[in-house]
Amino acid sequence: MMKCLRVMLSLVVILPLLSGCWDRQELNQLGIMLGLGVDRDGDMIKVSAQVVVPREVAKGQGTNATSVTQYQASARTLLEAIQKLTETSPRAIFMAHIRVLVFGEEFARKNGIYDVIEALLREPDVRPDYYVMVARKTTASNILNVLTPLENIPAEKLFNALDISAKSWAPTTTVTSDKLMQYILTPSMSPVITGVELVGNEEGSGETKNVESIKPPASLHFSGLSVFRKDKLIGWLDQDKSKGYNYIRDNVKSTIGPTQCPGGGYVTLKTLRTKTDHKVKMVRGEPQIHLKVNTISVIGSVDCEMEIGSMEAIKQLEELAQDRIVELMKGTVSLVRSKYKVDIFGFGQDIYHKHPKLYKREEKNWDKYFQNLDIKYEANVQIRRIGTLDNSFMKKAKE
Incomplete structure (x- = not known):
């Protein structure tokens, strides 16, 4: 009797587990x-x-x-x-x-x-x-x-x-x-x-x-x-505005871009790491978005006569690269505001997380509020390496 009961209990436990292939597809x-x-x-x-x-x-x-x-x-x-x-x-x-x-x-x-x-x-x-x-x-x-x-x-x-x-x-x-x-x-x-x-x-x-x-x-x-x-x-x-968008949204992992030399030509910088920080500050009762892009780059190629073998030259290149990133971000925001009039950057969510009451007040008319939102841009570019060469051979090659 006990043996039959054990068999029946075992079947009750095991049988539901055997139904796993009911929806199989060959x-x-x-x-x-x-x-x-x-x-x-x-x-x-x-x-x-x-x-x-x-x-x-x-x-x-x-x-x-x-x-x-x-x-x-x-x-x-x-x-x-x-x-x-x-x-x-x-x-x-x-x-x-x-x-x-x-x-x-x-x-x-x-x-x-x-x-x-x-x-x-x-x-x-x-x-x-x-x-x-x-x-x-x-x-x-x-x-x-x-x-x-x-x-x-x-x-x-x-x-x-x-x-x-x-x-x-x-x-x-x-x-x-x-x-x-x-x-x-x-x-x-x-x-x-x-x-x-x-x-x-x-x-x-x-x-x-x-x-x-x-x-x-x-x-x-x-x-x-x-x-x-x-x-x-x-x-x-377009390509430049897409770059600006991705810098703002912190989507840039690595990229390569030209930086114009003071005397003409370009130095190509390869970005190894990028991080964009969003901060919200209140200025005279209104929110102000602060964007700061931090990048670590190396010099990929030199297609100009600029001497890059000094700290002064590297500092100058960093400043030029910073200006270029800020220009890309500003250009993208300006185009989106004037042509499309929608917030694709998530600025509304930045304000919501920092000042939810202010955001709730403007939520229904956010795209209109976005048109006049105060935005500050900053970029910090650090060039860590210049490759296996110092200065370019371009000048000597053309003599």
Whole structure:
């Protein structure tokens, strides 16, 4: 009797643990989507799914065909359109491994991106760590149709390239979907997303010849930062203004930039570390934002006749570099204030954390208040090394 009771109790404990595979999906029945594009199609949403072709990425099983394929469908809502992809795809679309989400420029301007971001965040199978970008002057479908060298999966190329670029090149930045949603929902914060542009022959971008030559007929380039008012695209920042934005937002990890020499030419500085501090001070009852950028740099190249082998010359270069960073930040704030009239820098949140009562008073009209906000800029550049050479040989070489 006791033995039967023990068996029954064991079954009661073990059986619930054996139900873990109730929602299993066989790998050979799934289409792994790595890139998702969203465009307008009249009043409907058009989705473009970049799906992996398993036999082409499996080692030793390729047939020299493309490693990915693209399926498209249009519907009233995003998830409906994704489900509709099964009309052409022989496999169910699996979204857990999305690497990039690309919005067409027209869609981002007219429809707004909130509904799409919310739908993907609500979907339990989708992880929110993919990068979001905007297709500049083209559609998301065209961006995801470009075959790329080095990386045989274009969506993986876009993800890795943006990740590396954001760490080593100041005009770009990475934004994940959860961070983007936070920006959209924050009352005094408008989103900024990196743009991607198709350069070259658009018609042949999806053909295998795009990866069969040293110089591909078509290529993908990151091109400026897109500015949003809430969830709708309203404009773009060029390279210098994008740099200024990233300095203000403390997004710059490392970069390379030219500093003009007093007598003409340039000295190229490589920034190793950068840190931007935001402080809020009250001056005559009004908030004042203090921005201070601290950078550690080294000299990369000298393309002028300036003698850099002295402390006086290094000090002069540091001051010139500081002026350049301040100029970039001022130029970006001035453009955004005059043209876009939205706070993309998070100044409202700086004031909220320091003086919440003042912020609450101005919250509803924050973009208007932002126009006259007092901002002070400061940069501190330290040049630690000048390389393995002291002065340039340019003067002797031209004699």
